[in-house]
Amino acid sequence: MDFDDLLAGDGRVEPRDEMPDGYRRTLVRQIAQHAHSEIIGMQPEGNWISRAPSLRRKAILMAKVQDEAGHGLYLYAAAETLGVDREDLLDQLHTGRQKYSSIFNYPTLTWADVGAIGWLVDGAAIVNQVPLCRCSYGPYARAMVRVCKEESFHQRQGFEILHTLSHGTPAQRAMAQDAVDRYWWPSLMMFGPPDDDSPNSAQSMAWGIKRFSNDDLRQRFVDMTVPQAEALGLTLPDPEIRWNEERGHYDFGTVDFTELFEVIKGNGPCNQQRLAHRVGAHEDGAWVREAASAYAAKQAVREGAA
Amino acid sequence: MRDWPLWEVFVRSRRGLSHVHVGSLHAPDAEMALRNARDVYTRRQEGVSLWVVPAAEIVASDPGERDAFFDPADDKVYRHPTFYNVPEGVEHL
Numbered sequence: 001m002d003f004d005d006l007l008a009g010d011g012r013v014e015p016r017d018e019m020p021d022g023y024r025r026t027l028v029r030q031i032a033q034h035a036h037s038e039i040i041g042m043q044p045e046g047n048w049i050s051r052a053p054s055l056r057r058k059a060i061l062m063a064k065v066q067d068e069a070g071h072g073l074y075l076y077a078a079a080e081t082l083g084v085d086r087e088d089l090l091d092q093l094h095t096g097r098q099k100y101s102s103i104f105n106y107p108t109l110t111w112a113d114v115g116a117i118g119w120l121v122d123g124a125a126i127v128n129q130v131p132l133c134r135c136s137y138g139p140y141a142r143a144m145v146r147v148c149k150e151e152s153f154h155q156r157q158g159f160e161i162l163h164t165l166s167h168g169t170p171a172q173r174a175m176a177q178d179a180v181d182r183y184w185w186p187s188l189m190m191f192g193p194p195d196d197d198s199p200n201s202a203q204s205m206a207w208g209i210k211r212f213s214n215d216d217l218r219q220r221f222v223d224m225t226v227p228q229a230e231a232l233g234l235t236l237p238d239p240e241i242r243w244n245e246e247r248g249h250y251d252f253g254t255v256d257f258t259e260l261f262e263v264i265k266g267n268g269p270c271n272q273q274r275l276a277h278r279v280g281a282h283e284d285g286a287w288v289r290e291a292a293s294a295y296a297a298k299q300a301v302r303e304g305a306a
Numbered sequence: 307m308r309d310w311p312l313w314e315v316f317v318r319s320r321r322g323l324s325h326v327h328v329g330s331l332h333a334p335d336a337e338m339a340l341r342n343a344r345d346v347y348t349r350r351q352e353g354v355s356l357w358v359v360p361a362a363e364i365v366a367s368d369p370g371e372r373d374a375f376f377d378p379a380d381d382k383v384y385r386h387p388t389f390y391n392v393p394e395g396v397e398h399l
């Protein structure tokens with residue numbers, strides 16, 4: 001079936017189908033950036049594994065960080081169905097030619113930040129990712145179904161961390177509030193620039209890669225999160241948040257997108273550190289990859305001889 | 307890693323069901339492919355059995371020739387039970 005007919009009928013495009021170059025390029029860029037975000041996203045939380053306050057929290061956090069590695073792998077595999085090589089994608093990440101989500105360039109200063117990331121960052125990711133389960137490109141959509149199933153545990157464990165802290169000592173409560181204060185606005189930025197400043201959105205919508213606009217998704221996240229903040233007994237750092245009866249949505253303040261663009265440019269608090277750590281981990285793991293290859297080659301020779 | 311073959315991964319989620327394709331991964335050999343598949347695709351008891359198949363060994367039909375290839379089934383509606391008229395009142399047929 002022809003590409004346009006397929007999209008018109010809300011069908012799915014599969015790897016060996018013919019597709020426009022722009023569609024392929026957009027998908028490769030988006031899926032790669034998404035995969036990179038998953039694996040870079042392991043760092044801010046990984047930072048707290050050795051200092052988790054209990055064995056229970058430590059086991060949960062390890063499982064979560066391991067999930068993010070898994071998400072990266074599902075997505076790299078989906079990108080490869082478009083004819084690119086994972087090794088090349090990693091190269092592009094390591095040399096700064098491909099991006100990852102700016103949210104991971106913020107530091108995790110306290111244990112409460114682990115809670116705020118689970119609740120807000122994974123929460124925002126879920127809002128972004130659920131519509132991608134219906135993306136027109138089959139392998140990406142299927143990877144997102146797996147990812148979304150796993151994300152809800154991520155969000156809940158974060159909420160639980162904050163709930164425990166906000167019902168703890170005054171110092172714990174203050175720590176939880178401080179984490180929410182720092183992560184709220186960057187979480188809203190995760191939905192990307194406002195619609196009138198998002199040049200590629202219309203094309204992505206026409207291609208069925210994107211299903212809702214950035215601003216619609218941001219609004220959905222705010223509507224979902226405000227009542228949850230009330231349940232936590234924490235405030236969101238935006239005095240303009242109030243229910244708008246007429247719109248049936250919460251109003252909220254203006255996001256400072258100059259901050260987002262600065263972080264994208266590389267001027268966030270942790271950009272250098274995140275990339276250096278990633279490159280270091282890749283280089284330090286080289287001997288493992290080499291040993292596995294050498295072992296496989298030796299076994300193949302033995303089997304050939306037998 | 308660049309020269310590690312691609313493996314397609316199939317999971318049987320419970321006894322009584324067939325293996326279903328879940329994704330792919332790179333690994334230097336079959337044993338590593340199996341171990342990686344376990345960690346990547348069955349972290350939550352999603353499977354009781356795993357297959358890994360070298361992607362290069364899969365022979366696939368050509369999407370460009372799909373119509374010609376699958377056409378022969380198009381005009382054989384009599385292969386479906388709904389093709390047949392059943393008199394009013396006849397049950398369990």
Ligand SMILES: [Fe+2]
Pocket residue numbers: 038067068071147151
């Ligand atoms: Fe994830």
Ligand SMILES: [Fe+2]
Pocket residue numbers: 068122125151154
């Ligand atoms: Fe997550």
